[in-house]
Amino acid sequence: MAVRNGLAAGLALFACLLPMAAAADSITVANNGGAAGAGYREAYYKPFTAKTGHVVVDDSFNQELAKLRSQVETGNLVWDVVSLTAINEATACEEGLIERIDWARYVDPKDFAAVGGFGQCGLPNNFVSGSLVYDTKRYEGGEAPRTWADFWDVKKFPGKRGLLYRAEQTLEVALMADGVPPAEVMTVLAAPGGVDRAFRKLAELKPHIKWWKSGDESMQNILTGEVVMTFAWNGRVAIANRANKRALKIEFGAGHVSGSQMIAIMKGTRKKDVALDFLKLASAPEPQAAFARTIDYAPANAKAYAFMSEAERATLPADHLHLASLQSGQLYLDFWLNNGDALLQRFITFAAQ
Amino acid sequence: MSMAATSHEMAAAPVPRAASLAAQVGAAERRHLWRMLALLAPSVLFTAFFFVVPLALFMFRSVDNPEVSGYLPQTAAVMQAWSGKGEPDEAAFAALAADLRAIRDTPALGLIGRRLNYALPGFRGLLTKTARRLPAADDGATKAAFLAIDEKWRDPAIWGVLHQQSGRLTSFYLLTALDLEKSPEGEIRRVAPEQRIFIDLYGRTLTVSLGVTALCLLIGYPVAAVMSRAGPRAASWMLMLVLVPFWTSLLVRSTAWVILLQNEGLVNKSLIALGLIDQPLALIFNRAGVFIAMVHVLLPYAILPIYSVMKGISGNHLRAAASLGAPPLRVFRTVYLPLTLPGLAAGGTLVFVLSVGFYVTPALVGGPGDQMIGYFIAYFTNSAVNWGLASALGALLLLVVAAIYLALGKLVGFDRLRVR
Numbered sequence: 001m002a003v004r005n006g007l008a009a010g011l012a013l014f015a016c017l018l019p020m021a022a023a024a025d026s027i028t029v030a031n032n033g034g035a036a037g038a039g040y041r042e043a044y045y046k047p048f049t050a051k052t053g054h055v056v057v058d059d060s061f062n063q064e065l066a067k068l069r070s071q072v073e074t075g076n077l078v079w080d081v082v083s084l085t086a087i088n089e090a091t092a093c094e095e096g097l098i099e100r101i102d103w104a105r106y107v108d109p110k111d112f113a114a115v116g117g118f119g120q121c122g123l124p125n126n127f128v129s130g131s132l133v134y135d136t137k138r139y140e141g142g143e144a145p146r147t148w149a150d151f152w153d154v155k156k157f158p159g160k161r162g163l164l165y166r167a168e169q170t171l172e173v174a175l176m177a178d179g180v181p182p183a184e185v186m187t188v189l190a191a192p193g194g195v196d197r198a199f200r201k202l203a204e205l206k207p208h209i210k211w212w213k214s215g216d217e218s219m220q221n222i223l224t225g226e227v228v229m230t231f232a233w234n235g236r237v238a239i240a241n242r243a244n245k246r247a248l249k250i251e252f253g254a255g256h257v258s259g260s261q262m263i264a265i266m267k268g269t270r271k272k273d274v275a276l277d278f279l280k281l282a283s284a285p286e287p288q289a290a291f292a293r294t295i296d297y298a299p300a301n302a303k304a305y306a307f308m309s310e311a312e313r314a315t316l317p318a319d320h321l322h323l324a325s326l327q328s329g330q331l332y333l334d335f336w337l338n339n340g341d342a343l344l345q346r347f348i349t350f351a352a353q
Numbered sequence: 354m355s356m357a358a359t360s361h362e363m364a365a366a367p368v369p370r371a372a373s374l375a376a377q378v379g380a381a382e383r384r385h386l387w388r389m390l391a392l393l394a395p396s397v398l399f400t401a402f403f404f405v406v407p408l409a410l411f412m413f414r415s416v417d418n419p420e421v422s423g424y425l426p427q428t429a430a431v432m433q434a435w436s437g438k439g440e441p442d443e444a445a446f447a448a449l450a451a452d453l454r455a456i457r458d459t460p461a462l463g464l465i466g467r468r469l470n471y472a473l474p475g476f477r478g479l480l481t482k483t484a485r486r487l488p489a490a491d492d493g494a495t496k497a498a499f500l501a502i503d504e505k506w507r508d509p510a511i512w513g514v515l516h517q518q519s520g521r522l523t524s525f526y527l528l529t530a531l532d533l534e535k536s537p538e539g540e541i542r543r544v545a546p547e548q549r550i551f552i553d554l555y556g557r558t559l560t561v562s563l564g565v566t567a568l569c570l571l572i573g574y575p576v577a578a579v580m581s582r583a584g585p586r587a588a589s590w591m592l593m594l595v596l597v598p599f600w601t602s603l604l605v606r607s608t609a610w611v612i613l614l615q616n617e618g619l620v621n622k623s624l625i626a627l628g629l630i631d632q633p634l635a636l637i638f639n640r641a642g643v644f645i646a647m648v649h650v651l652l653p654y655a656i657l658p659i660y661s662v663m664k665g666i667s668g669n670h671l672r673a674a675a676s677l678g679a680p681p682l683r684v685f686r687t688v689y690l691p692l693t694l695p696g697l698a699a700g701g702t703l704v705f706v707l708s709v710g711f712y713v714t715p716a717l718v719g720g721p722g723d724q725m726i727g728y729f730i731a732y733f734t735n736s737a738v739n740w741g742l743a744s745a746l747g748a749l750l751l752l753v754v755a756a757i758y759l760a761l762g763k764l765v766g767f768d769r770l771r772v773r
Contacts, residue, residue, distance in 0.1 A: 064735040094481075095467070096460030165721065210638070211721050224617045334478045341737055342474040346547045351721035 026055040027080040027274050032261070033060030035235070035295045036083070043291035044282045051281065054274050063088055068097045072267050080269045081278060084122060087168075087340070089262040090333045093121035098264040099272065106276070107283050111301045114321045115260045116328030122262030123279055124300035126291060129317045129324070130169055131256035133237055134229040135222060136247040145229055147254045148177035152201070154208050162221045162230030165211035167347035168336055169257045171198040172325045173231055177205075182255035185325040190335040195343065199350060211351060222248060238296035238315040252320035259327025260300055292316070415530075415745035418523035420468040421515070424461045425452040432512075432519035437539060441512050446495040449515075450487055457484040471739060472514045472525060479505055513537025526745035551746065554726045555753065561640075561715070561725060562708040565647045566655075569704045570697055572648065573655035577696070580656070581663035595653050607717040610646055611637060614718075642718040647708055654707060655700040662696030698765055702758070709754055726750055 031040050037060055045056040059079060061067065065088055071077050084092060092098045103109075103118040112118060115127045132151055134144060145157055154161075164170050175185045175194070178201045188194045202209075210227050212218040218232040219240040237250045263282060265275045281287060288299035289307035298316040299305065305318055317324065326332065336343075422429040427448035435441060456462050462484055466477035486502045499506040517535055518525065528534060532549045533541055543549065580591045598606070613619050614637035621633035636642060670692065674684045712727030726746060733743035 062735075066735050066738050069738060091463070091467075094460070094463030096463070213716060220611065220615075224615065226616055338470060338475045338478045341471070341739070342548065344732075345550045348721070348724060349547055349550045349553070352553070352724065 025271055025274050026057055027271050027278060028057040028059055028078060029081040029083075029278070030059045030061035030079045031083040032062070035239070036261075039291045039294035040083075042294055043287045044278070047287055048278055048281050052274075052277060054278075056278070065091060065097075068092055068266070069095070072097045075268070077266055077269055079266050080271050080275045082264055082266055083125065084262050084264055086116070086119065086259050086262055086328045087333065087336055089119045089122040089264055090337065092264070093119060097267055098122065099267055099269075101265065101276075106280055107301075111285075111303050112283075114302055115258075115298075115300045116326045119262050119264070119328075122264035123283055124260035124328075125263040125282060126261050126288075126295065127258055127298040127300050127317075128261060129234045129250075129252070129256045129258040129298065130164070130173075130231055131234070131317075132229060132251040132254040133218075133222060133232040133248055134251070135225075136249050138225075138228060144249075145254075146251060148173060149179070151229055151254070152177045152205050154205070157228060159208075159228030160210045160226060161205060161208050162212050162218055162227040162232070163205075163209050164218075164231055165213045165351065167343040168340065169327075170202070170231070170347070171195065171343070172257045174198040174201040176255045176325070177201055182323045182325045185255075186329070186331050186335065190331055195339075195346075199346070202350070234298075234315045234317070235296040241315075250315055252317045252323060255323050255325065256317060256320065257327065258317060258324040261297075411740075411744050412748050412751075413744075414740050415526045415742075415748050416522050416524070417741065418518060418521060418525070420465050421518045422521055424456055424465040425449065425515075428452050428515060429519040432516045435516060437513065437516045437537075440507065440509075443493075443496050445512075446499050446506075447491060450491060450495045450499070453480070453484040453487055454489075457487070469514060469518065471529075471742070472518060473510060475505075476511070476514065479503055479511070509537045513539075523741075526741040527749070529742055530745040530749050551726070551729070554724065554729065555749070557723070558709060558726045558750075559753070559757075561643060561647070561723070562705050562711075564644060565651060565708045566701050566705045568644060568648045569651050569655035570659075570701055573652055573659060573700065574693075574697070576652075577656050577659035577663055580660050581666075595656050598650050599653065603713060603717075606650070607646065607714065610642065610718055614642060614645070637718055639720045640723055642720075643715045643723045646714050646718045647711060650714065651704045651707060654703045658699040658703065659693060659696035662693055662699075666692050694765070698761075702761070705757075706754060709750065 029040065029045070031037055037058060041058060045058070048054065048056060061079075061082060063085055068082065071079065082098065084098075089098070093100065098121045100121050101123075103123050107123070109117060112124050115124050118124070132145060132148065136144070139145070143156075145151055145153075150157060151161060163173065171189060172185050175188055175198050176182055178197060180188045189198060210221060212221060212230070215233055215236040218230050219236050221227045222230050222232070223240060223244060223246065232250070234250050237248050240246060241248050263279060265272060265279070269275060282291075283301055285299075285301050285303040286307055288301045288304035292299040292304060292308065293312055296315060298318065299308075305313065305316075308316075421432075428445070431441075431445045431448045435445065453462070456465070462481065466480045469480065470477035483499065483502050483506075488498055492498075496506075505511060513536070517523075517539070525535075528541065529544075530551050532544050532552050534544050536542055576591075576595070580588050580595075583591060601609075611618070615621070616633040616635075618636075620636060621630075624630045625633065636645070666689070670688055671684055674688045675681075679687070710727050712725050712731060715723050715725050716728055730743050730746050730750070733739040733746065
């Protein structure tokens, strides 16, 4: 034992004397997997390992908060860094599952302001936008839908519409169709009568709605022509266009619902310093641009746009950030944390009728 | 009596040769019993530890209510003593203030907020806001301070929730699972119409499961009959075909169904090309899609038990009936069908129980009117982390299935429900 302690002390001393040659550590990063996982590996893990020598282990995570809670409560941390939606970030932060960090000490708040700014625990990493999508070929030579009011106008544009089978995002879209400017959507929704107004608007279009439950489904419907236009997430549109050589267009000008995927550090991890370094790298402009290129969602860091080509920016809301109903901020988080379950139930009952 | 006499003689006689035979037999039987118990022990212990105990613990969560009494102990004590009528007094506000001050910078505030928000949407926000703005010390005017922070503290619904949820046990989750709630006055009533969801889901789950079971038996029965009469080579090939759905992943299967069944899919295109229909049939993203997909997956569970029972039926019975002059339909009705009934009952029970728990397939190939209860059990377990409600929903489902099983047992006899 004494020998081992001595050895450890010696090693520690050695490490102190040679800070450049810090012992390689490994951290585990949980992200949404799939395309996002591939993006993490290419854009973040590789440069991080090259720069620091620390190995990054990848794990996938489907946003089940139960997984965070069981790790923190039992003290068996499997992850060090975790990628979360804004709502989950707020919940996990409030319940002490991730570390509270003042990010202004490490990165410039200005660069992240347009996507909603920092969370109390997490840092925005990429920006997912949902908006009006149609096939340019269908409306060639004629008028194409430009606004959510057009989306609701089945006389002018006959055919089925695709909408997300979820209260969150869909109620926001309904209010935009009812004439609420994107920036005010959350204020109206949270005010008395706002929810009823959104459901009333949805009821108008209901016979023409084909609900979708996964991003894949939204693209399948529009590519096969089952629906003539749909609400869909921009990354899916970019991938569908590339894979099928199609010309789907996402009309950010109609107003979009957008939110940051946050990245945070697990509460109580012993590798907090390495995790911090990792997050700093993952927020820098160049890796952010590389990540955005692989998953086709916008970078959270505004400076990253400078590293992207015009073509790469086509399915990103770079020029329309002001037309977003943001899935962040106190109003949004309070509203959905307070009413999310009740509204999901109301929505599912509404859709089934 | 004779036992007592024997043991008395035993004690009296120094070398009790004759009497010891009974004792020896008894001892041998006891040894035998112990050996049997020892052999059974692993499976009994295994079932107890990995099934009965966790199940009981999970079911207990549907009535367990540790949050209010744990995180807001002083409030809980005051609320327990309170009548629940009118506005609570200064003491109640002071107790809540003290509790909130104790937890305001800890995760407990988020957890208690989440718990109370289940009962009343908005409670979470109110609690966080109040805790944040609460003055550091009491000045005897806590109630006024609360009302200055938010007028909602006057709302009887808020205090009704605190009053009702202050006990160590709660009926809240079980009531919610039945679309019921307690009014602030404590009466049980139905929830607002737009929030009623679970009763419909239970009904739908049972209808779909019964439909799937009936279809599986109807389709599986002839298949099993043919298989049981085929030669061993042919039978093993057919068995393999029956098992194919097990080998493909759920996602591959559902994508295949979408390709086949969608409006622009293979089935509709061929039917239109053949001139049988003008408009594509709605085959997927509705109830029809759910039936097609679920029957496909569950068919083997119906076929295999029926097949194994049919395999054991001797052809002599059928030949005897025929030789006595019974026409084929009569032979089937009075001899073959009753003999295969245990297989039908076993296959039917298996398919029914499995379909009750389905939720991924209905979500993938069903429409908005085809969601089943399993979807919500999974949602409240994994995403919303509302384990109380998840467990209440599960407990009720278990109850419904058990009731159906008992009714069926009364109807056809329990020995026939066994899977052989």
